[in-house]
Amino acid sequence: MAVTAFISYSHADTKHLERLHKHMAQLHRDGVFETWTDHVIVPGSNLDSEVFTALHASQVFIALVSPDYLASNYCYEKEFEEAQKLEAEGRLHIVPVIVEPCDWLSSPLKSRMALPKDGKPIPEWTNENVAYLNVIQGLRVVATSSCKKPLGPAGERDAADVRGRRLKIKQEFDTIQRRDFADEAFRVIRDYFKTSCEELNQAEDLRARFESMSDNSFTCTVVNRGYKGGRDAHITVHNSKGSRHHFGDINYSWQSHSESNTSNGHVRVDADEYNMFLSLNDFMNSEEKRYDAKQVADVLWLEFTNQAGIEYD
Incomplete structure (x- = not known):
């Protein structure tokens, strides 16, 4: 079953979104990921309603982090803030992808393991395709754990969210x-x-x-x-x-x-x-x-x- 990923990005970083989609092509073919971006919103629709509905239906939140992203009131203060709430409830896994050098280590994103490796911005890699490959490999690992729910350590099973609390079921592993x-x-x-x-x-x-x-x-x-x-x-x-x-x-x-x-x-x-x-x-x-x-x-x-x-x- 494919994992649904909400991609949060600044429109100033559209080129990075397009590159990421190209590199994710095999993940889509393999049925590993389904991705959602604001491109699917029909003109005239209620923006907030469409965005938050998609966000709440997703298992993974991929943030394309850049100076424009951090400066965006909508991306950072609405999408990312809501994603943090869902993460705190155990309903979402946040993955920062550092697409441009920026002050992300001074933001709440610093507590998360970023992609590519060591949070090195993609443009600073000698070969950007190697950087994107590292991102894809990381996302494949995320999908392996996320598709089973919960989004934390492998093997832990989520029965349901009850009053905002995640149930853990004891089990023996064969x-x-x-x-x-x-x-x-x-x-x-x-x-x-x-x-x-x-x-x-x-x-x-x-x-x-x-x-x-x-x-x-x-x-x-x-x-x-x-x-x-x-x-x-x-x-x-x-x-x-x-x-x-x-x-x-x-x-x-x-x-x-x-x-x-x-x-x-x-x-x-x-x-x-x-x-x-x-x-x-x-x-x-x-x-x-x-x-x-x-x-x-x-x-x-x-x-x-x-x-x-x-x-x-």
């Missing part, structure tokens, strides 16, 4: 659910590394290679040519698919093309009475922190690139 969750997490991590390698290749003195070893394994190498003779780092990630000889549900090693029975750490699918989530273990430290797939990918990518002397602000 083997198939856990494996599906691990499969989706692996896909997110794999796509994250592939996109990040493409972006890293745009930087001077840095080279990255992503290689899919199989449907359930990939390996990456990054070389920092800023060091004399170069400084490299490697990682191989395997989806265990329930195999007992593997470490955890997803395991990784700091080697190129390593075997699946070699590991420097692993990712495990855990659950409480309501949600499934991911845990990280590198054999030296076992954190109790809960992660989603994107957060795991962030942690692994930063540790991987740090080994090549690459750091992110």
